[in-house]
Amino acid sequence: MEAISEKAVTRLEDALGKENVYPDNPHRAVRAAVPSPFPVCHWEEHIPDIVVLPKTTEEVVEIMKIANEFKIPVVPRAGATGLADGAVPMRKGILLDIKRMDEILEIDDVNMTATVQPGLGMLELNKTLSRIGLFYPDDPASYPCSIIGGRIGSGGWSLMGSGYGHVPDLVISMEVVLPTGKVIRVGGGGGRKIRKSSVGYRLKDLFIGHSGTLGVTTEATLDLCKKPEAECPAYFGTGSFEESHDLALALERLGLKTMTAVVIFDNEKIEFLRRDDEAYIPQPKEVVSVVLALLYGSEGEVLAARKQVFETAVDKMKATYLGDEIAKGDWASRHDRYHITYHGRNAAGEVSMMSWHCEDAAIVHSELPYVRKKWHEIVKRYKREYDGYFDDWGMFMYTSNPFKAYGDYLTEVDIGVNELEMTPEIWQAFIKMKSEIAAVALEAGGSISTCHGGTRPGDVELACHQELAEGSFDLMKDIKKLLDPNNIMNPGKYLLDEAYQ
Amino acid sequence: MSEVYISKKSFYDTPLGDDKAVVPEMRRDCYAVFACRHKFCRDVCPVYFETRDETTGSYGLHTSILGMAEGHVALSDLQDTITMCLECGACELRCPNSLYTGDFYGQSTTLVDLVRKVRRDLIAQGTPPANWDAVQKYIDQDLEKENGPSDALVKWADDLDLPNAGETMLFVDYFNAGQTTDVPRNAVKILKAAGIRFGILDKPYPTLGELYESDKEKWMVYAAQNIDALAKAGAKTVILVNPHDYIFFVREYPKYFNLPFDVVYITDYLLSLFEAGKITLKNELPINATYHDPCSLNKHVLNWEAPRTLIEAIPGISYKADDHIRQWDYCCGNGLNSFKRLKPDVSYKIGLRRFSMAEEVGAEQLIVACPHCLDQFTEVKAKSGSSLEPVHILELIAKSMGID
Numbered sequence: 011m012e013a014i015s016e017k018a019v020t021r022l023e024d025a026l027g028k029e030n031v032y033p034d035n036p037h038r039a040v041r042a043a044v045p046s047p048f049p050v051c052h053w054e055e056h057i058p059d060i061v062v063l064p065k066t067t068e069e070v071v072e073i074m075k076i077a078n079e080f081k082i083p084v085v086p087r088a089g090a091t092g093l094a095d096g097a098v099p100m101r102k103g104i105l106l107d108i109k110r111m112d113e114i115l116e117i118d119d120v121n122m123t124a125t126v127q128p129g130l131g132m133l134e135l136n137k138t139l140s141r142i143g144l145f146y147p148d149d150p151a152s153y154p155c156s157i158i159g160g161r162i163g164s165g166g167w168s169l170m171g172s173g174y175g176h177v178p179d180l181v182i183s184m185e186v187v188l189p190t191g192k193v194i195r196v197g198g199g200g201g202r203k204i205r206k207s208s209v210g211y212r213l214k215d216l217f218i219g220h221s222g223t224l225g226v227t228t229e230a231t232l233d234l235c236k237k238p239e240a241e242c243p244a245y246f247g248t249g250s251f252e253e254s255h256d257l258a259l260a261l262e263r264l265g266l267k268t269m270t271a272v273v274i275f276d277n278e279k280i281e282f283l284r285r286d287d288e289a290y291i292p293q294p295k296e297v298v299s300v301v302l303a304l305l306y307g308s309e310g311e312v313l314a315a316r317k318q319v320f321e322t323a324v325d326k327m328k329a330t331y332l333g334d335e336i337a338k339g340d341w342a343s344r345h346d347r348y349h350i351t352y353h354g355r356n357a358a359g360e361v362s363m364m365s366w367h368c369e370d371a372a373i374v375h376s377e378l379p380y381v382r383k384k385w386h387e388i389v390k391r392y393k394r395e396y397d398g399y400f401d402d403w404g405m406f407m408y409t410s411n412p413f414k415a416y417g418d419y420l421t422e423v424d425i426g427v428n429e430l431e432m433t434p435e436i437w438q439a440f441i442k443m444k445s446e447i448a449a450v451a452l453e454a455g456g457s458i459s460t461c462h463g464g465t466r467p468g469d470v471e472l473a474c475h476q477e478l479a480e481g482s483f484d485l486m487k488d489i490k491k492l493l494d495p496n497n498i499m500n501p502g503k504y505l506l507d508e509a510y511q
Numbered sequence: 512m513s514e515v516y517i518s519k520k521s522f523y524d525t526p527l528g529d530d531k532a533v534v535p536e537m538r539r540d541c542y543a544v545f546a547c548r549h550k551f552c553r554d555v556c557p558v559y560f561e562t563r564d565e566t567t568g569s570y571g572l573h574t575s576i577l578g579m580a581e582g583h584v585a586l587s588d589l590q591d592t593i594t595m596c597l598e599c600g601a602c603e604l605r606c607p608n609s610l611y612t613g614d615f616y617g618q619s620t621t622l623v624d625l626v627r628k629v630r631r632d633l634i635a636q637g638t639p640p641a642n643w644d645a646v647q648k649y650i651d652q653d654l655e656k657e658n659g660p661s662d663a664l665v666k667w668a669d670d671l672d673l674p675n676a677g678e679t680m681l682f683v684d685y686f687n688a689g690q691t692t693d694v695p696r697n698a699v700k701i702l703k704a705a706g707i708r709f710g711i712l713d714k715p716y717p718t719l720g721e722l723y724e725s726d727k728e729k730w731m732v733y734a735a736q737n738i739d740a741l742a743k744a745g746a747k748t749v750i751l752v753n754p755h756d757y758i759f760f761v762r763e764y765p766k767y768f769n770l771p772f773d774v775v776y777i778t779d780y781l782l783s784l785f786e787a788g789k790i791t792l793k794n795e796l797p798i799n800a801t802y803h804d805p806c807s808l809n810k811h812v813l814n815w816e817a818p819r820t821l822i823e824a825i826p827g828i829s830y831k832a833d834d835h836i837r838q839w840d841y842c843c844g845n846g847l848n849s850f851k852r853l854k855p856d857v858s859y860k861i862g863l864r865r866f867s868m869a870e871e872v873g874a875e876q877l878i879v880a881c882p883h884c885l886d887q888f889t890e891v892k893a894k895s896g897s898s899l900e901p902v903h904i905l906e907l908i909a910k911s912m913g914i915d
């Protein structure tokens with residue numbers, strides 16, 4: 011604890027109570043990492059100096075004031091499931107864990123809003139909402155474990171987003187504590203619940219997806235919906251990725267309001283899913299790639315849409331319906347498979363413990379085949395060169411246009427990474443692989459990240475100097491410096507240090 | 512059946528310590544949980560629900576030990592955080608390692624064993640878990656009973672006229688024998704009314720979980736004595752009335768010993784008698800109730816059907832309970848072994864939360880199948896002033912059978 015003075019610790023303890031301030035090793039070491047590949051050999055560099063768990067906005071204000079006075083970095087941490095290192099301390103400092111801010115402040119079932127503190131999970135909120143037939147439709151694959159504040163900090167994507175909207179669409183207004191300790195409210199009109207207004211700048215968007223660099227959300231008013239009456243996840247097997255790509259377009263073009271997602275599983279993904287697993291639902295050999303059409307709505311709407319989907323997929327496009335077992339077993343649960351370290355393989359096909367890394371570029375439909383081809387070439391090359399360190403776990407492509415299941419796709423390649431045996435040299439190779447992957451996304455006119463953020467080494471240089479090159483990054487730096495004069499908020503992210511040079 | 516639930520990672524036998532290296536197998540095993548991106552373990556942990564602190568629980572502990580392997584944490588740093596586990600087993604069930612690949616690769620997550628191991632290792636190096644004195648005092652009291660006159664241990668059955676031998680033996684632990692005597696007494700009355708011939712040991716030996724997680728060797732000596740005494744009494748079937756002991760008999764004893772008898776939990780045994788027509792639930796009990804699964808049965812050995820079937824068979828009962836999977840994230844707050852003494856405040860909060868869930872479904876009575884849940888809920892009721900009444904399933908069965 012060299013970096014933080016005793017005086018600052020005492021001030022934090024006075025402000026929050028000793029029981030909410032943790033200087034001990036386990037509390038600090040456990041909060042060094044998030045699930046994006048973490049080179050175990052670099053752990054020490056990311057251990058925060060102190061962990062605090064505030065309960066109120068006022069306490070967050072106090073933390074900011076102390077941090078400014080003593081010039082200590084503050085890193086917000088919510089569920090710690092972020093995949094772009096957002097909550098990883100780059101300069102140690104105060105780790106501000108928001109999980110004790112977990113109150114539901116109001117549920118308004120007439121105007122369909124919930125106002126919550128940011129430390130609450132979606133699962134927790136929905137447990138309460140389900141009692142009155144309501145639902146908060148933010149449904150990432152990390153649904154049970156990511157947390158509303160982190161969803162906002164990362165600008166999350168929801169599997170149901172092409173039907174119900176993503177996090178930026180679902181947050182109506184927010185209370186934000188700025189790095190200086192000033193409390194502001196963005197969005198929502200005077201009463202916090204207005205979804206559409208044309209007064210002032212769209213400042214709410216500035217505080218969504220900033221990866222904890224501009225302040226701390228301490229309260230959010232969220233848009234609710236009625237829990238959909240019917241759900242139909244229909245999985246279709248095809249003989250190739252190209253067939254799946256065509257089928258996805260045909261499904262998009264049906265123009266169905268109930269179509270909440272179209273998802274493509276490519277050939278490598280299906281091969282990966284066939285690796286030893288107790289939960290795998292076996293598929294015939296002819297199934298090389300898979301398309302999911304996910305429908306939500308009233309019974310009548312879903313029934314009618316289902317008929318059209320089946321006519322298109324089975325009668326016209328000759329895909330094979332994979333049966334109700336998969337629909338019930340819900341292949342979305344296959345997300346769990348990513349993280350089973352035992353699914354990693356070396357060239358000889360032996361188990362090599364690996365963790366999951368996921369790239370999440372946003373790509374338009376027409377460019378998916380190009381990106382897929384290039385990405386697999388890159389990953390397979392690194393897999394060959396660094397046997398037992400990297401592995402190709404296949405690709406998913408999910409519609410990501412809010413409220414409309416067509417156009418953009420969250421395009422994900424999953425890569426096994428042997429973090430435990432990682433050396434600093436191989437870590438550099440990993441970063442290089444990432445930047446090659448990001449470059450392909452930009453070549454295809456895409457964005458480096460749909461929902462995780464472009465904050466990691468390998469991405470960040472391309473994000474700031476290419477994707478955001480036409481003035482955006484310069485403006486970001488100006489805004490950062492304006493709001494955070496002492497660079498205390500999550501410093502070291504998005505190359506924003508450049509703003510202070 | 513019991514074989515399925517026995518897990519043993521031999522590298523857990525190598526002690527951790529401030530000046531000891533973490534063995535490679537342990538490092539890899541902890542890494543498998545650290546590298547799991549889901550943290551489902553956190554979101555089913557009744558302790559996390561109260562503390563919102565991710566340092567504890569399966570992810571927190573495995574990560575801390577991985578941190579130990581990498582030199583960022585020392586064993587003695589865990590004195591506080593290691594107290595924060597109920598050993599309820601929810602995280603093991605929800606761990607994707609156990610769910611998807613665990614058995615295939617022999618790598619299921621075994622957090623409960625790990626917590627016990629870390630507590631033992633902390634005690635062994637002279638840096639016990641925080642507040643351990645309270646637990647040690649309790650252990651000493653229990654062991655004093657073993658040293659004392661043996662008739663004190665069977666006093667609960669003084670007027671019940673039971674033999675000390677038989678093919679069927681009812682094993683009654685010190686907790687039931689001393690604190691919740693109605694539980695074994697009702698069991699005896701029900702079994703007798705069903706025409707079962709059975710005996711009890713004239714001297715049972717300690718089974719205390721608190722001892723298991725502090726002095727395993729001593730606990731094993733008593734385990735051997737229990738097994739020996741039951742075998743000598745002629746036991747072919749041993750019925751347990753404490754699910755904490757039941758899971759020791761089916762999950763822990765077989766790790767170290769061969770058991771020359773079958774082991775069955777009282778509710779399973781009664782269900783088989785009910786199905787064979789030997790028990791008739793005739794009296795109406797017009798109560799409005801819900802049921803609480805003991806973690807030991809529901810999470811450790813996936814045993815949840817018998818109590819529900821029996822309760823539903825009671826005439827006149829109005830009964831509504833969450834299914835067993837939902838109850839994976841519940842606990843009465845007592846925990847399996849030391850938790851309540853280590854963390855009485857958190858224990859009480861967990862109990863209160865369970866009470867409020869029972870109240871929410873409109874229940875007036877909260878049925879339990881475990882003496883520790885009964886004890887804990889009785890205390891929560893007294894402290895909180897709730898009108899919810901905890902009641903043991905055996906009491907209801909006895910009443911419905913017309914037994915006083």
Ligand SMILES: Cc1cc2nc3c(=O)[nH]c(=O)nc-3n(C[C@H](O)[C@H](O)[C@H](O)COP(=O)(O)OP(=O)(O)OC[C@H]3O[C@@H](n4cnc5c(N)ncnc54)[C@H](O)[C@@H]3O)c2cc1C
Pocket residue numbers: 044045085086087088089090091092093095096097108128149150151152155156157158159160161162163164165166167168169220221222223225226227228345461462500548549
């Ligand atoms: C298995 C798995 C599946 C996933 N699937 C998806 C998916 O489908 N869609 C998706 O979008 N993401 C997905 N992710 C990534 C991750 O879940 C999201 O990025 C999520 O939004 C992060 O939330 P969190 O609570 O874990 O936040 P954290 O990781 O703790 O934090 C994320 C960022 O927000 C900042 N932050 C946290 N709290 C606040 C606050 N109160 N105010 C300001 N900033 C804050 C942090 O500093 C950090 O930069 C997945 C991750 C995993 C492990």
